Amino acid sequence: MDDKVQTSRRGIEGTGQRTHRALWPTILAWITVLTLTTVILNLPDHPDAVRFAAFLRLPVEVPVIALLLMVFQGRIGTVFRWIVTLLLGVILFLKLADIGTQSAFQRPFNPYLDGKMLLDGWNLLSGAIGTGIAAAGIIAILLSFLVFLALYARSLRGVAATPPPARDWMRPISAAVSVAALIALTLPLRLPFAIEAGALPYLQARTTLIATSIADMAAFERTLSDPAPTSPAAPDFAQVAGRDVILIFVESYGRSAVEDPRYAPLISPRLTELEEKLAAKGFGSASRWITSPTVAGLSWLAHGTFLSGLWVDNQARYDRLMMSDWPTLNRQFSEAGWQSVGVMPAITMDWPEAAYYGYDRVLAAKDLGYRGKPYNWVTMPDQYTLSALQSMVREKPGRKPVMAEVALISSHAPWTPVASLVDWAAVGDGRIFDTEAQSGPTPQEVWADPERVRQHYIRTIDYSLQTIGSYIETYGDDALFIVIGDHQPASIVTGPDASRAVPMHVITRDAALLDRFRSRGFADGLHPPAAGEVPMSAVKALLVEALSQP
Numbered sequence: 001m002d003d004k005v006q007t008s009r010r011g012i013e014g015t016g017q018r019t020h021r022a023l024w025p026t027i028l029a030w031i032t033v034l035t036l037t038t039v040i041l042n043l044p045d046h047p048d049a050v051r052f053a054a055f056l057r058l059p060v061e062v063p064v065i066a067l068l069l070m071v072f073q074g075r076i077g078t079v080f081r082w083i084v085t086l087l088l089g090v091i092l093f094l095k096l097a098d099i100g101t102q103s104a105f106q107r108p109f110n111p112y113l114d115g116k117m118l119l120d121g122w123n124l125l126s127g128a129i130g131t132g133i134a135a136a137g138i139i140a141i142l143l144s145f146l147v148f149l150a151l152y153a154r155s156l157r158g159v160a161a162t163p164p165p166a167r168d169w170m171r172p173i174s175a176a177v178s179v180a181a182l183i184a185l186t187l188p189l190r191l192p193f194a195i196e197a198g199a200l201p202y203l204q205a206r207t208t209l210i211a212t213s214i215a216d217m218a219a220f221e222r223t224l225s226d227p228a229p230t231s232p233a234a235p236d237f238a239q240v241a242g243r244d245v246i247l248i249f250v251e252s253y254g255r256s257a258v259e260d261p262r263y264a265p266l267i268s269p270r271l272t273e274l275e276e277k278l279a280a281k282g283f284g285s286a287s288r289w290i291t292s293p294t295v296a297g298l299s300w301l302a303h304g305t306f307l308s309g310l311w312v313d314n315q316a317r318y319d320r321l322m323m324s325d326w327p328t329l330n331r332q333f334s335e336a337g338w339q340s341v342g343v344m345p346a347i348t349m350d351w352p353e354a355a356y357y358g359y360d361r362v363l364a365a366k367d368l369g370y371r372g373k374p375y376n377w378v379t380m381p382d383q384y385t386l387s388a389l390q391s392m393v394r395e396k397p398g399r400k401p402v403m404a405e406v407a408l409i410s411s412h413a414p415w416t417p418v419a420s421l422v423d424w425a426a427v428g429d430g431r432i433f434d435t436e437a438q439s440g441p442t443p444q445e446v447w448a449d450p451e452r453v454r455q456h457y458i459r460t461i462d463y464s465l466q467t468i469g470s471y472i473e474t475y476g477d478d479a480l481f482i483v484i485g486d487h488q489p490a491s492i493v494t495g496p497d498a499s500r501a502v503p504m505h506v507i508t509r510d511a512a513l514l515d516r517f518r519s520r521g522f523a524d525g526l527h528p529p530a531a532g533e534v535p536m537s538a539v540k541a542l543l544v545e546a547l548s549q550p
Contacts, residue, residue, distance in 0.1 A: 026166065029158025033069075036152055037062050040088050041199055045098035045108060048496050060178075061199050067174035069159045070167055081156040089149050091199060094206060103491060106295050106498075111206070112213045113314040133444065213316070220317050223310065224324040235548045237336050239513055244394060244402045244479035245333065245547075249303065250464050251412045252296075252457070253485030255289060255501040256494040258527070263458045270462055271526040274469040281473050282509045286522035289501040289533040296490035299407070300353075302502075302536060303486065307357060307405070309540030322356045329540050331358030333403035341393055343368070343406040345385045359405075363392065372430030373437040375410070380430060381419035381437075382410040382464050386471045387427040394475070411464045413490075414443035415456035419463050424474055450492055457493050472507060481507040482543075501533045516546045 041059035044050050065084060072080045097109035162170060237245075257263050258271070275285060293313035294301040304312040304321055307328045312318050334340040340360045344351070347364035354362045368388045370380040385408060393402055410419050417440030419433070426432055446452050472481055485502030488494055505526050506517050514522075520542055523529040534542075 025158055026162050029155045032155035033159050034062060037065060040092050043095045045095050046102045047099050063174055063177040067178050070171045070174055077160050081160060084156060085149060085153045106491060110209055110213055112210045113316045217316055220320060224326055235332055235544045237547045238549045239547045240480050242401055246404050246479055246481045248406045248408060248468060248483045249486045251409050251486060252489040253461055253502060254488030255499045256488060257458060257461045258503060266458055266462055270465055275526050277469060277473055283476060283507055284511060284514045285505055285507045285526050286514050286517045286524055287503055287505045287526055287528040288522045289528045290504045290539055291533045291535045292487040292500050292502050293536060295488045295500055299486045305536045306539055309537055311537040322353045328357050330405060334358055334360055338403040339400045341402055341404045343385060343389050343404055345379050346407060346409045370430040372433040375417055375419060375437050376414055376443055378409050378412055381433055382408040382467045383421060384427055384430045390475050408464055411460040414446060415460050416440050416443055416446045418456060418459045421466055421470060454493055457489055478509055503528050520546060
């Protein structure tokens with residue numbers, strides 16, 4: 001008899017152990033679903049907001065999802081789990097994209113406008129850290145994302161498969177928590193933690209952003225179809241008749257380079273030195289701040305804005321502008337008798353957009369005759385670019401006056417190696433730069449340390465300014481030089497919430513012409529005044545007015 005009792009007791013104990021072991025996958029599934037859903041819905045959409053406190057909130061969707069997993073079974077339950085997985089996957093993707101675009105461009109990700117940025121981001125990343133490392137990193141991110149979705153879907157299935165006894169008492173608990181959370185969401189109650197809706201407001205804001213972007217594009221379409229643009233159709237540019245006009249874009253040359261306490265000790269004295277050297281050669285200068293439509297990249301948006309006089313702050317606007325007949329500054333100079341030239345050392349592939357701008361001649365990377373080695377992503381140093389402008393365009397006998405748009409790129413990321421000036425007569429075909437191009441730390445070494453990134457960045461800006469000043473001293477003659485930054489660098493350099501302003505310098509030997517700029521808000525010298533910014537889109541009309549007859 002005792003043996004039978006003992007056997008029965010062992011059977012009961014074994015059954016209990018098996019029951020507890022069977023419940024562990026369900027418990028783990030519950031923990032995974034509740035934790036991941038809470039983390040995703042609480043994840044901030046800005047890198048500066050990613051703090052532990054941000055996750056101490058209860059999204060009201062968490063208990064509601066738990067309740068519905070208990071209620072929906074069979075085919076309806078399967079469909080519901082797929083919807084939840086896809087919805088949370090989309091939210092996670094958008095928030096990670098937000099963090100990325102906020103880090104790089106200081107704005108949220110826009111699904112309607114930013115598709116092309118994926119390719120641009122790849123070009124920048126692979127150029128900064130190498131194609132292999134960039135590809136490995138992207139593959140790792142994609143695999144991690146897919147593994148996460150698979151884990152989440154599996155955990156949802158585990159929750160839905162909660163055994164009947166546990167499901168019976170989990171349903172009223174989930175229902176009670178859901179009702180309490182909804183009441184707390186609508187009433188001003190004091191609780192030790194916040195309760196708020198996570199998914200709906202975020203997706204609603206994203207939908208509103210897309211709708212606003214569509215409306216904005218419709219308005220931009222109407223602007224482009226306006227038969228009477230705001231600037232004159234045929235300016236005469238009489239104030240610079242017979243003289244070259246050289247427009248120089250300096251990559252990543254923004255307000256922070258001039259005013260940030262980390263960089264001003266180098267750049268401010270450099271600007272003062274350039275003022276003095278140029279004054280010794282008879283050049284005066286005037287400067288002001290202008291607001292770029294972009295930050296940290298997408299330089300072509302700044303070029304399109306400056307040269308069209310329209311605000312082009314996204315790729316959709318830019319693409320539409322390229323298909324229009326809206327007049328550009330380049331084309332207007334060409335129609336007024338100048339040879340319009342685009343000097344573009346960063347262009348290494350076909351560039352159909354050149355047709356819109358109306359250049360008479362385009363000198364892309366392959367056309368500039370550079371035989372030296374590249375500086376990582378940078379195809380050639382700025383000094384060679386300006387030397388090629390001189391030898392291939394400005395020194396040609398019997399030429400017309402030139403309106404040249406030059407895009408200097410030595411100050412483009414990854415900012416290594418840092419170029420240095422040589423004697424202009426020694427530039428030749430660029431092979432003199434080979435040793436320097438292969439020296440210095442690699443991009444991976446520089447970008448492993450944010451402080452090192454900043455040091456290299458500002459040294460490249462310093463080099464570009466020295467090069468421009470030296471070129472004007474040596475070859476300036478009676479030309480008008482307009483030097484502007486295209487945009488601010490990334491927030492790793494500027495810090496968060498930096499101004500989008502960039503410097504604009506006007507340099508010429510014509511004192512009367514400088515007076516025309518002073519009367520339009522420019523201050524003497526190469527240091528822009530502290531107050532006052534105008535949008536880059538307003539500068540075209542300003543130039544047309546200042547350079548044409550009263």
